[in-house]
Amino acid sequence: MSRSTANRVSTRALARSHSAERTLTFLLGLVAVLAGAAALVVGQGWLGEFRARRPLLDPIAVSWLAGHQLYARIGAVVLGVLLFVLGLWWFFRSLRPERRPDLALDETPGAELTVTAGALAGAVQADAEAIAGVTRARARAVGTSAEPALRVTLWLSEGTDVRRIWTDLDTYVLARAREALGLDSLPTAVCLELDTTGPARVR
Amino acid sequence: MRFLVRFLSTVLGLAVAAGGALLAIEVGWRWWQPGRAPLIVPWERWREDLAALPWTSTSVRVTAVIVLVAGLLFVLFALAAGSRAVRMTDPADGICVSTSPRALARLVGLAVRAQANVTGASVTASARKVRVRATSRLENEEQLRPRLLETVATVLDDVPLERRPKVSVVVDSPKDRR
Numbered sequence: 478m479s480r481s482t483a484n485r486v487s488t489r490a491l492a493r494s495h496s497a498e499r500t501l502t503f504l505l506g507l508v509a510v511l512a513g514a515a516a517l518v519v520g521q522g523w524l525g526e527f528r529a530r531r532p533l534l535d536p537i538a539v540s541w542l543a544g545h546q547l548y549a550r551i552g553a554v555v556l557g558v559l560l561f562v563l564g565l566w567w568f569f570r571s572l573r574p575e576r577r578p579d580l581a582l583d584e585t586p587g588a589e590l591t592v593t594a595g596a597l598a599g600a601v602q603a604d605a606e607a608i609a610g611v612t613r614a615r616a617r618a619v620g621t622s623a624e625p626a627l628r629v630t631l632w633l634s635e636g637t638d639v640r641r642i643w644t645d646l647d648t649y650v651l652a653r654a655r656e657a658l659g660l661d662s663l664p665t666a667v668c669l670e671l672d673t674t675g676p677a678r679v680r
Numbered sequence: 681m682r683f684l685v686r687f688l689s690t691v692l693g694l695a696v697a698a699g700g701a702l703l704a705i706e707v708g709w710r711w712w713q714p715g716r717a718p719l720i721v722p723w724e725r726w727r728e729d730l731a732a733l734p735w736t737s738t739s740v741r742v743t744a745v746i747v748l749v750a751g752l753l754f755v756l757f758a759l760a761a762g763s764r765a766v767r768m769t770d771p772a773d774g775i776c777v778s779t780s781p782r783a784l785a786r787l788v789g790l791a792v793r794a795q796a797n798v799t800g801a802s803v804t805a806s807a808r809k810v811r812v813r814a815t816s817r818l819e820n821e822e823q824l825r826p827r828l829l830e831t832v833a834t835v836l837d838d839v840p841l842e843r844r845p846k847v848s849v850v851v852d853s854p855k856d857r858r
Contacts, residue, residue, distance in 0.1 A: 483774030491778055492763055495682055498689035503758035505692055509751025516744035520735040533740065534730035553707040560700025567693030571686055635790060639779075639839045647772040662774045668765070669779040671786045 482624075487664035490619045490626035493575050501567055578622040582658060592658060594618035597627070600657070604650045605629055610637035612672045619666075626664040627654075632672040639669065685761040688754065766807045767842040777840075781805045784839070788812065791835045792828055805845065810836070812849045820855040 522529035542549045577594035598616040605614035613632040620626040629650075633642060646667060655663050702721055709719045718724060733740060765778040785805035792801040792812055801814040812832060816824050828849045836844060 484770070484776070487770075487774050487776045491765060491776060495685060495761055495763075498685055499758045499761050502685055502689050502692060502754050505696075506751040506754025506756075506758060509747050510755065511751075513744045513746075513748025513751060516735070516740060517748070520737075520741050520744065522736070529736045530734050532731050533733045533735060534727060536731070539731075550707055550711050554704050554711075557700045557702070557704025557707065561697050561704060562700075564693050564695070564697025564700055568690055568697060569693075571690040571693055639787075643768065643771050643777055643840055646777075647775055651772075651775060664774045665776075667775065667777040669768075669777065669783060671783040 483662045483664045486620060486624050486626045487666050490628050490664060490666035491668070492666075493619075497567075498571055575619060576621065577618050578620060578625045580618065580625050580658065581622065582660075597654075597658075601627060601629060601650060601654050604653055605631060605646075608642060608645050608649065610634055610642060620664075624664075626666065627651075628666045628668070630668045630670060632670045634672050642669065681757065681761045685757050688757060692754075764806065766805070766845075769840045769842050771840075779839075781807070784810070787839065788832055788835050791831050795828065795831055797824065798828070807841075807843065808845055810845045810847050812847070813852065814849065815852045817854060819851075820853045821851040824851045824853070825849050 518524060519528055579594050580592040580597055581589070582592060583590035594617065597618055601616040602614045605611055605616065608631075610633055611631050612634045615630045617628055618625055619628045629646075631642065631646075633639070651663060651665055655661070706718055706721055706723060709716070764781050766781055766784050768777040768779065770776050782805075785803040788805060788810055789801055789803040789812075792798060792803065792814055797816050797818040799815045799817055801812060803813075804811045810832060812828060814824065814828055828851070829847060832847045832849065836847070
């Protein structure tokens with residue numbers, strides 16, 4: 478894995494991607510805003526008093542549609558099917574849980590070696606919790622099976638030197654994981670949190 | 681906010697799918713069986729209602745306002761659901777480190793509260809800005825503010841952040857009110 482790819486994969490592993498959901502919600506919201514605003518503008522008579530007094534289902538539009546009945550029907554059916562497919566894809570995409578890919582170390586037929594996502598996460602978690610100052614750790618495999626990555630969340634106790642943890646992580650935990658798995662690189666995203674259940678502060 | 685957008689997105693996806701399916705089914709049904717009544721949606725009655733409803737009517741305006749406000753909310757939710765993580769510099773290739781704004785704020789808050797003569801402090805942090813509002817009974821803003829700015833700067837020096845946030849410190853002291 479090249480350097481920039483590793484960086485890209487690890488950046489992507491930072492948090493679950495919400496971009497598709499956000500974009501679609503944003504676009505639909507934008508359409509609703511524009512439609513509502515347009516209806517208000519027409520109703521206020523800013524596009525002419527005549528237009529404002531016409532009914533919603535304008536006879537002119539209806540007769541035009543009746544004149545092009547075949548095309549209108551084909552268009553409506555195609556639009557309906559497209560919306561249906563898009564909506565279903567959108568629905569299942571939103572419901573889909575985040576993937577936990579297994580790590581395929583050796584793919585030669587007959588000698589496949591796979592580390593399950595749970596085993597990898599458990600090993601890294603145990604190592605990370607051994608660092609002084611880390612009260613809790615959670616690790617999980619994320620990404621795709623072609624580009625697996627690791628997301629580690631560390632809860633630090635109060636008064637821990639963040640910079641030390643930041644260096645220990647690579648030299649101690651992740652280096653060990655890479656060594657054990659025989660990997661050159663294991664893209665990793667680390668989220669540092671302060672633990673709220675630390676010892677009470679005395680003043 | 682992220683959960684809300686995910687939920688909203690699921691519901692909207694389902695609504696779009698249902699709408700599309702109904703449209704295709706009704707149009708196809710009318711095409712295939714021209715004389716028969718609609719299958720699911722009573723669109724013939726809706727058509728008569730809509731043909732009698734002018735754009736100026738109150739119900740149209742109310743619906744338009746509701747749609748407008750709902751759309752605005754969707755847009756706001758979608759914008760607010762962006763990642764707020766505070767990035768730190770990468771310790772090595774293929775490793776990236778981030779922290780939450782809350783953790784950063786707590787880190788700063790601990791240091792500020794540990795300073796002498798600070799009665800209380802509230803801190804909000806983001807990747808761009810750290811805001812500290814401290815209260816003190818014994819010192820006024822002029823005395824305490826430089827010291828707190830320095831404290832926050834030391835804390836930020838210890839955290840290898842990718843971009844250094846701007847710091848603003850406000851001291852709320854009864855001494856300033858006299």
